[in-house]
Amino acid sequence: MTKEKEFKRADGRALDETREIKAKVGIIKNADGSAMFSFGKSKAIAAVYGPRVLHPQHLQNPEKGILRCHYDMTPFSVSERKRPGPNRRSSEISFVTGKALEPVLQIQNYPNTVVDCYILIVEADASTRCAGINAASLALANAGLPMNELVAAVSIGKTGDSFVVDLSKEEEDFTIMKDGEEIKAATDIPISMLSRSEKISLIQLDGKIKASELKEAIALAKKSCREIIKIQKKALKEVKDN
Amino acid sequence: MPYRRENYTNREDMKEEETREMPEEIDHEKSRDIVVPGEILAKGKEILPGEGTRREGEEIVSSRFGLLDKTDRLVKVIPLSGAYIPRAGNTVIGQIVDVNFNGWNIDVLSSYQAFLPVMECFGYINKKDLTEVYDFNEILVVKIRAVKPRSIELTMKEKGLKKLEGGMLIKVNSARVPRIIGKAGSMVKTIKDETNCNIIVGQNGLVWIKGERVEDEIIAKKAIEIISEKPFEVGLTEKVKEFLEKNKKK
Numbered sequence: 001m002t003k004e005k006e007f008k009r010a011d012g013r014a015l016d017e018t019r020e021i022k023a024k025v026g027i028i029k030n031a032d033g034s035a036m037f038s039f040g041k042s043k044a045i046a047a048v049y050g051p052r053v054l055h056p057q058h059l060q061n062p063e064k065g066i067l068r069c070h071y072d073m074t075p076f077s078v079s080e081r082k083r084p085g086p087n088r089r090s091s092e093i094s095f096v097t098g099k100a101l102e103p104v105l106q107i108q109n110y111p112n113t114v115v116d117c118y119i120l121i122v123e124a125d126a127s128t129r130c131a132g133i134n135a136a137s138l139a140l141a142n143a144g145l146p147m148n149e150l151v152a153a154v155s156i157g158k159t160g161d162s163f164v165v166d167l168s169k170e171e172e173d174f175t176i177m178k179d180g181e182e183i184k185a186a187t188d189i190p191i192s193m194l195s196r197s198e199k200i201s202l203i204q205l206d207g208k209i210k211a212s213e214l215k216e217a218i219a220l221a222k223k224s225c226r227e228i229i230k231i232q233k234k235a236l237k238e239v240k241d242n
Numbered sequence: 243m244p245y246r247r248e249n250y251t252n253r254e255d256m257k258e259e260e261t262r263e264m265p266e267e268i269d270h271e272k273s274r275d276i277v278v279p280g281e282i283l284a285k286g287k288e289i290l291p292g293e294g295t296r297r298e299g300e301e302i303v304s305s306r307f308g309l310l311d312k313t314d315r316l317v318k319v320i321p322l323s324g325a326y327i328p329r330a331g332n333t334v335i336g337q338i339v340d341v342n343f344n345g346w347n348i349d350v351l352s353s354y355q356a357f358l359p360v361m362e363c364f365g366y367i368n369k370k371d372l373t374e375v376y377d378f379n380e381i382l383v384v385k386i387r388a389v390k391p392r393s394i395e396l397t398m399k400e401k402g403l404k405k406l407e408g409g410m411l412i413k414v415n416s417a418r419v420p421r422i423i424g425k426a427g428s429m430v431k432t433i434k435d436e437t438n439c440n441i442i443v444g445q446n447g448l449v450w451i452k453g454e455r456v457e458d459e460i461i462a463k464k465a466i467e468i469i470s471e472k473p474f475e476v477g478l479t480e481k482v483k484e485f486l487e488k489n490k491k492k
Contacts, residue, residue: 052325052353053353062391112391143325144306144307147280148296149279196303233278236276237276239322
């Protein structure tokens with residue numbers, strides 16, 4: 001594999017280039033806060049409701065308010081119809097998304113309440129959880145909730161020997177032939193970063209990677225997260241125009 | 243017959259009320275910047291962090307998405323959107339959802355269930371049947387006495403608080419309420435005078451309109467919608483006046 005600068009990916013992107021990013025705030029009228037975020041074909045919408053009364057009552061926390069995230073994909077978002085409703089994968093992503101957003105949200109002053117964050121993937125083309133986190137971060141800010149900072153997420157991949165930013169479906173399914181067998185050779189690392197302190201709130205790893213290489217991946221993620229935060233800020237400030 | 247409170251109030255009481263429920267004065271005719279969480283708003287030890295901001299060393303950082311309000315010594319962020327957060331002293335409009343033996347549960351569109359005890363009502367109340375005083379689904383103007391970790395306590399023991407009968411109820415974002423009321427109640431007064439309607443604005447974003455004709459009510463409703471949809475416009479008072487003038491001639 002080559003590491004030359006002219007190296008282009010299958011869709012013509014440079015190694016450290018994300019797909020075209022679109023972000024918009026305030027798309028759902030009935031929600032307290034809402035946003036859309038897309039990486040190329042991966043498109044997520046998020047709606048935030050609350051703080052509101054939490055039922056069933058035994059889930060209430062008298063010390064602080066809680067954040068509930070619900071991640072789901074539309075049946076038509078993937079090439080083969082997805083059975084509607086939560087499944088093992090979506091409940092895991094809901095959980096990690098909540099954990100990624102929790103450090104910024106300051107809802108401890110609203111005990112016994114819940115902030116519900118619904119993330120829906122309208123179109124999926126890899127990195128949907130990152131698009132979901134970005135959309136949720138915008139929606140939470142749009143809901144006027146007290147937040148320390150914003151959250152941005154991006155997926156870093158390793159296809160073959162080189163690191164790439166924002167994997168597409170094609171790159172995620174990258175395989176190599178070894179001893180007449182097809183082996184999955186792509187590594188997918190979703191990373192989310194806080195905007196001000198630049199701390200990492202989520203890091204997952206699917207595939208194989210050396211410990212020394214992980215540092216390189218994190219540095220790359222931080223660089224593109226800074227770009228994403230710029231786009232998020234721009235989207236929030238554009239509320240005035242629409 | 244138990245003593246009914248609504249007989250007691252008249253129009254004059256209500257007019258006085260809206261000016262009283264004003265929060266701190268905000269000059270809306272000034273153009274402001276939108277800030278996002280984590281943005282640095284000011285630097286220096288002498289500046290104080292106000293609502294929606296925090297101090298991090300030398301810097302004052304925003305903790306909320308909203309409009310920046312900067313004065314010489316104080317920096318704060320005015321909310322633009324979001325759910326209603328109840329505060330003691332707010333006058334709100336709510337609907338009765340439950341009748342207990344000692345009071346009423348009222349939905350005031352906030353994070354907690356609100357409770358109005360019999361003790362906080364005027365006059366003699368027959369405790370055997372509280373539905374005779376306020377029944378299910380009735381709309382009340384009430385004041386928040388205290389906000390507790392699990393509930394909101396309401397009171398009716400003040401001028402202008404009563405049951406609402408007739409008219410129409412509309413919902414706007416609670417962040418737009420100061421704008422609808424205007425400086426010292428100027429905006430809502432303009433709409434009231436031009437349309438000849440009674441208007442009560444609850445801090446929770448519910449607005450009650452009652453006029454002699456339904457047509458007047460609809461014009462008032464449209465005027466309020468204009469305000470709540472275009473919160474950033476400079477010179478909004480003129481625009482609303484223009485709209486009301488235009489509809490009046492018809």
